[in-house]
Amino acid sequence: MSASKQFTVAVIGRTGKGNYGHGLDTVWLNQPRAKLIAVADENEAGRAAALKRLNLTKGYADYREMLATEKPQIVSVADRWLDCHAPMVKACADAGASIFLEKPVARSLVEADAMVKACDVAHVKCAIAHQTRYNPAVDHAKRFLADGGIGEIVEIRARGKEDHRGGGQDLMVLGTHLFDLMRYLVGDPRWCHAQIWQDDRIATKADIRMGGEQMGPVLGNRIIAQYGFARGIIGHFGTQIATDNRGKRFGMMIYGTKGMMHFFEVGGLSPVRYCLDPSWSGEKAPWQPISSQGVDKPEVIQGESSLPFGNRIIVNDLMDAIEQDRAPRGSLADGRAALEMILAVYESHRVGKPVDLPLKNRQHPLEIS
Known part of the structure; x- marks a missing residue:
């Protein structure tokens, strides 16, 4: 323009x-x-x-x-x-x-x-500040995965930031990035099965508390959730208040029949790498970079802070979306789908069994008496 x-x-x-x-x-x-x-x-x-x-x-x-x-x-x-x-x-x-x-x-x-x-x-149009979705390296990684770069995807494992917010608050604040990334890479989940603990026991209604940043009710300080995707892919999400390396685990691993891929932290230039070791030990092949330039190419963009870089890509895409009358790459519907994966954790814990996605219950599961 x-x-x-x-x-x-x-x-x-x-x-x-x-x-x-x-x-x-x-x-x-x-x-x-x-x-x-x-x-x-x-x-x-x-x-x-x-x-x-x-x-x-x-x-x-x-x-x-x-x-x-x-x-x-x-x-x-x-x-x-x-x-x-x-x-x-x-x-x-x-x-x-x-x-x-x-x-x-x-x-x-x-x-x-x-x-x-x-x-x-x-x-x-409404675009969401899920900066990782807009990371140019993630686009290259998505194509690499689709082309069988690490073989058939077997499972995905994601961890929250696991700082003092570990548990329900981590699920809401940082989980949204991870679930948006899962959906972007492998599509919509079909079901969720989760369990929530408070310390060393199963969390109950008595443990429900209000989360920070006016996010509404949250539950638990340790959460394990599984999601079922197409082609038999299983996604895992976990969060707890870490005793060691607190706040440093935030990221996601994808395991395939030929190797694995690692997404660390979030933002416009967050590191992405892969390893063609089918044993998943990381000992039979070196880790290789996936950068904004492509697979096996070093990052040439220097001096950029991840979140501001990602924000710039998002707003430019939003303006393009308005001009082209299309949805932004990370739309409000995508943000809602990530929220749905979050609340499915509480719904599964509430009913004590796996729940189908999309959720039939649109009420907040922790607000149901």
Whole structure:
């Protein structure tokens, strides 16, 4: 697009209540296809800081007033706290604005369903801040897997960050990235079977607590979940509060008949590598890189921080999606599907058996008496 046809962009943040997410405000700076026009933040000091940070003069305490007055074409719903995601996305959709939304998308499937409907009715696009999906190396890895690079996929094993949030909070905050990546690589799961512990016993309703960042109820400090995918692929997810190497396990392994693939951390330039050792020991073949340049090619992009890099790819894809009238690569429906995999853990634990996906129960399983 020419500079005269820029998208007008506004930002919604909440200082002290999720702030501006992981750079969903500053990603629009130095974007030739976008023009920042306003910011909304109910916190006066935070709003003043955002105006300065974003080189803006128009700030609003009420995001609804900003939407009505400024009529932006795109809005970053940037705050991490989940209690306002649904009303903010609906207000943006009602105002005809497409959205860049911080993850996770919502607290429940009831909220997520309403958000998807609002965007569909208004015919606006919504992209989710699942940066790993947009990692160029992940695209190369996906093609490599599809071409049988590590043979037939047998299973996937993912771990949360396993810091002080290990368990239910880790499932919600970091699990969303891992489940989105699983779906992107091997498709939608068909079922989930999970069990949740509190310390050394099976978690009960008495252990339900409210999670941080207004995410709603969570359960347990140790979770094991399995998912069934097409072609007999089994996906595993685990999280607990680690006693050693806390916060350093976050990632995913894919095991195939000829070798394995490792995705470490998340973000626009997160490392990806593979090893053609069918014993899965890592001793019979060296680990090889998969970079933004391709398989077995070194990374040439230097000095990039993963999340800002990923955010830039996302917003450019969002603007392309608006122009081409297509869904973003990581859409609101994709974000809802990741949330569904999260809540399926609680639903399976609640009913004590595997549950089919998509979930028939759209209520939050931990809110059912």
